[in-house]
Amino acid sequence: MQTRTQRRSPQRPPPEAERVPNISVVIAGGWLAVTPLLLDHHTAGVAFAAWNDVLVGGTLAIFATIRILRxxxxxALSLVNVLLGLWLLAAPFVSGYHAATLATLSALIVGLVVIMLAGVDWLAAREAQRHPDQRTR
Structure with missing residues (x-):
């Protein structure tokens, strides 16, 4: 008798692996939300820098958690997270806190990570919708 994993399509990752991008986005969002306490946001002279990271980081974590649970x-929440990642790439320069080197570097790294991971998740979800017969959940 075949087990569930033996019957699974070889192109399709197990459901646990499908959660990894969103778990990583939750971690990245959590990191971003606490960076004002740890990094040089105060040197930017712009209160927006800290609030931006707290709000965007919290939103990333919430949306990725929803994707994990439901x-x-x-x-579409993954696509919103991609857009938030793009905002993180632009925010230090658009908002004028690029002089805070660590805060800027953190925003850029988190932005790139989120764009990649949320983008992969969105594309995988889109592919699963196009081929529901291969869906394992």
Missing amino acids: PRGTS
Whole structure:
């Protein structure tokens, strides 16, 4: 008798692996939300720098958590997270806190990580919608 994992399509990762991008986005968002306490946001002279990281980091973590808990019908949240990642790439320069080197570096790294991970999650969810017969959940 075949087990569940033996019957699974070889192209399709196990459900646990599908959660990894969103778990990573939760961690990245959490990091971003606490960076004002740890990094040089105060040297920017712009209160917006700290608030931006707290709000965007919290939003990233919340949306990724929703994707983990309710993966069906919430793929648009991954696309929103991609857009938030793009904002993180622009925010230090648009908002004028690029002089705070560590805060800027953190925003850029988190932005790139989120764009990649949330983008992969969004594309995988889109592919799963196009081929529901391969869906394992």
